[in-house]
Amino acid sequence: MSRKTLFIITLLLFFSCASLWAITAEEIIAAVDANTSFASSHSSGAIITVDRFGEKKSTFEAWSKGDNTSLIEFTSLAERGQKILRTGSSLYLYYPEADQLIRLQGAALRQSVLGSDLSYEDMTRESSTLASYDATLEGEDVIDGIQCWIVKLVAKSRSSAYPIQTLWVDQERFVVRKGLYATAAGRALKEMEVIALMEVGGVAMAKESRIADLLKRGSSTTMRIESIEIDIPLPDALFSLENLSW
Amino acid sequence: MFLLRLAVKNLSRYTRRTIITAVAIAMGIAMYLAVDSMLLGAAEESERNLKWYETASLRVHTTAWWEDRLFLPLDEAIEEPQPILETIHALGYGAVSRTRFSAELILGWEEFGEDGYLPVEITAIGEDDGTVYRYGATLAEGRFFNAGEMDGIVLGSWLAEDIGATVGSSLIVSTRGKGGFFEAFDAQVVGLVNCPNPNVNRTLVMMDIQAADQYLGMKGAVTNIDILVPDREEVQSVQRTLSQALSSLDSSVIVLTWKDLAQDYLAIVSSKQGGSSLILFLIFIIAAVGISNTMLMAMYERGGEIAMMRAMGMEERRLWVSFLLEAALIGLLGSAIGMVLGALATLYMVEVGIDLSFMLRDLDMGFRIPSVMRGAWSLSSFIVAAVGGTVLSGMAAVIPVRRALKSPITTALVRL
Amino acid sequence: MVRLEDVSRIYQNGQSVVKALDRVSLSVSGGEFLSIAGPSGSGKTTMLNLIGCLDTFDEGELYINERPIGGMTNKERTAFRRRHLGFIFQSYNLIPVLTAYENVSFVLELLDMEEKRIKETTLHMLSEVGLAGLEGRRPAELSGGQQQRVAIARALVKEPSIVLADEPTANLDSKTGEEILTLMKTMNERRGTTFIFSTHDAMVMEYARRLVLLHDGRVVSDEQRGS
Ligand SMILES: Nc1ncnc2c1ncn2[C@@H]1O[C@H](COP(=O)(O)OP(=O)(O)OP(=O)(O)O)[C@@H](O)[C@H]1O
Numbered sequence: 001m002s003r004k005t006l007f008i009i010t011l012l013l014f015f016s017c018a019s020l021w022a023i024t025a026e027e028i029i030a031a032v033d034a035n036t037s038f039a040s041s042h043s044s045g046a047i048i049t050v051d052r053f054g055e056k057k058s059t060f061e062a063w064s065k066g067d068n069t070s071l072i073e074f075t076s077l078a079e080r081g082q083k084i085l086r087t088g089s090s091l092y093l094y095y096p097e098a099d100q101l102i103r104l105q106g107a108a109l110r111q112s113v114l115g116s117d118l119s120y121e122d123m124t125r126e127s128s129t130l131a132s133y134d135a136t137l138e139g140e141d142v143i144d145g146i147q148c149w150i151v152k153l154v155a156k157s158r159s160s161a162y163p164i165q166t167l168w169v170d171q172e173r174f175v176v177r178k179g180l181y182a183t184a185a186g187r188a189l190k191e192m193e194v195i196a197l198m199e200v201g202g203v204a205m206a207k208e209s210r211i212a213d214l215l216k217r218g219s220s221t222t223m224r225i226e227s228i229e230i231d232i233p234l235p236d237a238l239f240s241l242e243n244l245s246w
Numbered sequence: 247m248f249l250l251r252l253a254v255k256n257l258s259r260y261t262r263r264t265i266i267t268a269v270a271i272a273m274g275i276a277m278y279l280a281v282d283s284m285l286l287g288a289a290e291e292s293e294r295n296l297k298w299y300e301t302a303s304l305r306v307h308t309t310a311w312w313e314d315r316l317f318l319p320l321d322e323a324i325e326e327p328q329p330i331l332e333t334i335h336a337l338g339y340g341a342v343s344r345t346r347f348s349a350e351l352i353l354g355w356e357e358f359g360e361d362g363y364l365p366v367e368i369t370a371i372g373e374d375d376g377t378v379y380r381y382g383a384t385l386a387e388g389r390f391f392n393a394g395e396m397d398g399i400v401l402g403s404w405l406a407e408d409i410g411a412t413v414g415s416s417l418i419v420s421t422r423g424k425g426g427f428f429e430a431f432d433a434q435v436v437g438l439v440n441c442p443n444p445n446v447n448r449t450l451v452m453m454d455i456q457a458a459d460q461y462l463g464m465k466g467a468v469t470n471i472d473i474l475v476p477d478r479e480e481v482q483s484v485q486r487t488l489s490q491a492l493s494s495l496d497s498s499v500i501v502l503t504w505k506d507l508a509q510d511y512l513a514i515v516s517s518k519q520g521g522s523s524l525i526l527f528l529i530f531i532i533a534a535v536g537i538s539n540t541m542l543m544a545m546y547e548r549g550g551e552i553a554m555m556r557a558m559g560m561e562e563r564r565l566w567v568s569f570l571l572e573a574a575l576i577g578l579l580g581s582a583i584g585m586v587l588g589a590l591a592t593l594y595m596v597e598v599g600i601d602l603s604f605m606l607r608d609l610d611m612g613f614r615i616p617s618v619m620r621g622a623w624s625l626s627s628f629i630v631a632a633v634g635g636t637v638l639s640g641m642a643a644v645i646p647v648r649r650a651l652k653s654p655i656t657t658a659l660v661r662l
Numbered sequence: 663m664v665r666l667e668d669v670s671r672i673y674q675n676g677q678s679v680v681k682a683l684d685r686v687s688l689s690v691s692g693g694e695f696l697s698i699a700g701p702s703g704s705g706k707t708t709m710l711n712l713i714g715c716l717d718t719f720d721e722g723e724l725y726i727n728e729r730p731i732g733g734m735t736n737k738e739r740t741a742f743r744r745r746h747l748g749f750i751f752q753s754y755n756l757i758p759v760l761t762a763y764e765n766v767s768f769v770l771e772l773l774d775m776e777e778k779r780i781k782e783t784t785l786h787m788l789s790e791v792g793l794a795g796l797e798g799r800r801p802a803e804l805s806g807g808q809q810q811r812v813a814i815a816r817a818l819v820k821e822p823s824i825v826l827a828d829e830p831t832a833n834l835d836s837k838t839g840e841e842i843l844t845l846m847k848t849m850n851e852r853r854g855t856t857f858i859f860s861t862h863d864a865m866v867m868e869y870a871r872r873l874v875l876l877h878d879g880r881v882v883s884d885e886q887r888g889s
């Protein structure tokens with residue numbers, strides 16, 4: 001062992017001690033992002049919104065291709081035929097009763113989808129979390145008996161909806177089990193919990209998750225995936241504007 | 247002169263019929279004048295209350311903000327308000343910057359008895375706001391927030407009543423900052439204003455502009471600059487002057503008048519005005535039918551006389567003048583009585599007014615008036631009504647007179 | 663003064679055609695006192711209306727003061743009547759709201775005469791027909807005979823060349839009728855105005871200096887009478 005080699009080992013040891021864990025926050029988040037992106041998908045599910053006026057369930061069918069092409073069609077009675085199309089950074093809404101196509105831009109994207117805790121911009125979010133957030137590893141925790149990493153994400157700019165996110169990431173399967181979303185001053189706004197997981201194409205993903213609005217007591221949105229197929233061939237025409245009014 | 251005398255004498259011949267017709271016209275005209283006075287009074291007061299509490303006279307926005315105004319987009323704020331303010335001040339007008347943003351008031355049950363939230367528009371104002379607006383005198387309870395006070399808000403009294411807030415109530419304000427990030431902060435109601443503009447009372451939430459700047463990440467940007475134009479100056483011409491002056495400074499901004507900002511109000515006013523025109527129209531129809539009928543009967547009864555005059559060689563022109571004059575005199579008589587009644591009604595409207603507090607509280611009529619609806623004097627309406635009543639009455643006689651003059655002289659003579 | 667040359671007036675009411683005047687020729691000189699008589703429906707009124715320029719005819723030509731009337735427009739005929747013709751009607755046709763004075767003076771107003779002359783002329787005319795002192799009365803305050811006197815004054819005040827009267831005495835009792843006829847004749851003599859009046863009353867015909875008899879729209883006799 002040369003002096004040089006010894007020096008390198010010492011250095012490595014020093015660094016691994018300094019960073020306590022073998023994995024970095026960036027690596028965890030990158031792994032989570034990778035687990036939630038598919039070449040294509042076709043799914044169906046439900047959004048259940050609970051607020052002080054009661055509960056409302058909307059069902060949908062969704063298709064996606066790549067990271068930024070997707071189509072959602074609502075199938076529940078009240079909003080049957082309403083569609084949301086995302087192509088690139090554009091978002092379109094289609095209302096069948098009025099046969100009306102609306103392009104959402106700017107501040108309009110911040111409106112809520114069907115009165116839920118989800119907004120249209122949530123659907124156009126960058127697929128790479130690390131592009132918008134700085135990640136630091138805060139520690140470990142046990143959620144429902146599962147060992148999780150606690151990763152704190154701090155928004156790089158003011159254009160991210162949540163200035164601070166804290167995510168609990170399953171250490172084995174790299175799926176988010178719980179998230180806490182807060183203002184820059186640290187006031188918690190929303191809490192997300194994964195209620196059920198499923199296995200798709202060999203990776204774990206949330207089957208049912210619930211977002212609670214911490215400011216509006218008793219108000220929450222549950223998102224449930226009933227079925228999903230991934231990496232299936234989908235025609236490009238499916239995501240065209242013409243297709244919306246069909 | 248002779249024709250006028252003849253017309254007057256002919257009128258005196260059917261006193262009853264003349265009076266009934268004239269009174270019908272008079273009632274119509276009086277009603278029109280009363281409604282018109284009421285609408286005018288409401289419009290004048292509304293305009294004042296709009297300018298004093300809601301829109302100021304002129305407002306500067308960025309063009310992009312104005313296009314997207316439904317969302318009150320902070321991203322389209324005026325980044326450098328200072329040079330604009332200075333330019334406007336240099337031209338001698340009062341101007342203040344404000345930031346308006348949408349937010350939700352989150353009400354906790356500990357304070358309000360039940361959980362709730364309410365979408366609102368918050369207006370952030372500076373210490374100098376009083377140089378343009380007049381909230382100072384409207385404070386009903388508590389105090390205004392101080393400059394830089396991070397958690398003080400002032401509410402319109404009706405809004406406070408609706409949500410059950412009083413001075414000292416605390417709540418959470420949840421909103422999105424410039425760029426779109428979520429922000430939420432605690433706030434306390436420090437004062438309530440009771441403003442003569444019901445729209446303001448129903449919706450107003452105000453806070454300090456420095457505090458808002460910090461919460462929303464504005465970094466000195468504001469959504470609008472509001473300008474006071476003295477009453478004696480014409481708003482439109484000041485708008486042009488300012489547009490000119492600002493165009494070299496910041497090409498992204500536009501200067502809007504209170505009319506651009508209060509479209510809802512103008513729409514209401516014009517529809518109400520449409521209503522009053524409709525009344526006017528109906529009155530004139532009534533007058534026309536009444537006069538027309540009266541003249542038709544007169545022409546019929548006086549067929550022989552008319553034939554005689556025509557036989558004597560009286561020109562059609564003179565016959566026309568004589569009969570139209572006769573009809574116009576009924577209109578004039580009606581207008582005169584109508585103006586007296588209308589003046590009495592207007593006097594009542596101006597001095598006493600109609601108390602609408604029972605409905606204004608809950609019903610948005612579009613008018614920015616407090617509980618009592620007051621009238622206003624309008625010389626032009628009186629002139630319009632009188633001239634209109636007289637001229638139209640004359641015109642209503644055209645058909646009967648034409649009919650009388652078309653029939654051959656000989657047949658009319660035979661009827662004698 | 664008045665000349666009818668083969669004048670016809672045809673009334674057409676749907677299918678039925680009535681020749682109210684059938685190629686009538688008649689010549690009246692200035693200053694005549696002429697009565698047109700005939701049974702009901704014989705065409706008296708029709709003829710007076712034509713001479714009075716109140717009606718149009720279908721054939722022939724009518725000359726008054728050597729002017730052909732046939733080609734005149736309505737306006738011209740109105741002006742012609744105003745200037746040259748006076749009318750007396752069976753039912754007087756006074757304007758009830760005007761005084762006797764005003765009923766007469768109004769004819770002069772139509773001629774745009776100056777106020778002072780109107781007053782003089784009217785008052786003089788009224789006294790000539792025997793109504794001095796009654797100028798301020800309304801028709802309702804006058805007897806039938808007095809009313810017809812006002813009408814005569816109205817017809818004569820503008821000094822027309824011809825006065826036309828359709829059955830001027832039909833509404834009056836015979837005594838008053840005679841008074842009126844006497845007045846008309848006096849005026850005819852004093853002023854030289856041509857009078858043409860219709861009647862079917864034999865008593866009235868007595869007053870005429872020339873009597874034209876109509877029957878079924880034709881002149882059946884035309885005789886001068888001494889008086
Ligand atoms: N407007 C008219 N339409 C149709 N026919 C008419 C009209 N006026 C008159 N006639 C007809 O013309 C004819 C002449 O009528 P006109 O009135 O001239 O008679 P008249 O001699 O004056 O009768 P009377 O003595 O009854 O007054 C009559 O047959 C009458 O029926």
Ligand SMILES: [Mg+2]
Nearest residue numbers: 706707708828
């Ligand atoms: Mg006759």
